[in-house]
Amino acid sequence: VVVMGRSSRISEEVNVENCSADGIPVLRRSSGGASIVAGPGCLMYTVLIDYRIRPAWRMLDVAHQSVMERLARATQDTLDQFGLKKKVEWQGTCDLTIDGKKFSGNALRCRRNFMIYHGTVLLKMPLEHIARYLMQPPRQPEYRENRDHLSFVCNLLPDDFPEPSAFQCRLMDALVVEWGADHPWDEFPYHELWLQQSEELLHRKYLSPNWHRERL
Numbered sequence: 001v002v003v004m005g006r007s008s009r010i011s012e013e014v015n016v017e018n019c020s021a022d023g024i025p026v027l028r029r030s031s032g033g034a035s036i037v038a039g040p041g042c043l044m045y046t047v048l049i050d051y052r053i054r055p056a057w058r059m060l061d062v063a064h065q066s067v068m069e070r071l072a073r074a075t076q077d078t079l080d081q082f083g084l085k086k087k088v089e090w091q092g093t094c095d096l097t098i099d100g101k102k103f104s105g106n107a108l109r110c111r112r113n114f115m116i117y118h119g120t121v122l123l124k125m126p127l128e129h130i131a132r133y134l135m136q137p138p139r140q141p142e143y144r145e146n147r148d149h150l151s152f153v154c155n156l157l158p159d160d161f162p163e164p165s166a167f168q169c170r171l172m173d174a175l176v177v178e179w180g181a182d183h184p185w186d187e188f189p190y191h192e193l194w195l196q197q198s199e200e201l202l203h204r205k206y207l208s209p210n211w212h213r214e215r216l
Helices: 016-022 060-081 126-133 164-179 191-206
Strands: 002-005 026-028 042-048 088-091 096-099 101-110 114-122
Touching: 016 042, 042 060, 042 164, 060 088, 060 101, 060 114, 060 126, 060 164
Parallel strands: 002 026
Antiparallel strands: 042 114, 088 096, 096 101, 101 114
16 A cells, blocks of 8 residues: 655655556555555554653654654664664654665654654565655655665565564564553553544545545
C-alpha cells in the first residue's frame, strides 16, 4: 500500500500508473510527511501522547527527541543482541539510518490534548517496491543528497538473515520496555472511546475516496 502524507499531492509523489497496473491502493493519513510504501517486512508502530501528562511534548523538538531516542535505543539493543554490527543514527527531522541510509521514517499529528506519533521500520521489505510506486520526493532532508530511492533506503536486516520474525518479536519487546507499555490493550483508559471514534472516522473520512484523492 502507498500511504500519502496529509498534504501530499498525488501527482508529485506517487507513480499512479504503476500503482494502478499492480492494484496497489493509494491512501492518505492524517499526519504530515511524504508518501511511503508499506508491505511485508515493514514494521509499523504508533504512540499516543497525552499533553496533559507530558506538556513539554507540545514543543516539537522535545517530541522528536523523545521518540527517536527511544526507537533508536530499542533498535540498537536488538541489533546488538543478534550480533549485527550496525550503528543506528538519527538524521534529518525524524529518520533513523545506518551508514547514511534510511530504514525508519516517522511522522506526527498534533491536536489540542493529544499527539499521535507513528512510523515505520524496514526490517526485510522488497525495497524495489518503493522505487516502483513512489516518485522522487519534492521535499528531501539535506543528508539525502538527492539520492534515488534504492540508494537512499535500506533494510535493517541482511537478505540472508535467518530469523526475521524472532528479531521483530525482540524489537517489539524492547519497545515495550522503552515505553513502559506493558498493560493489555483492553485496559487502555480510552479503549471504548477509541473503538467508537475510529468507527466514526472510518465512515466520515477514511472510507471516502474524496479524502484520499483530495490533493491531486
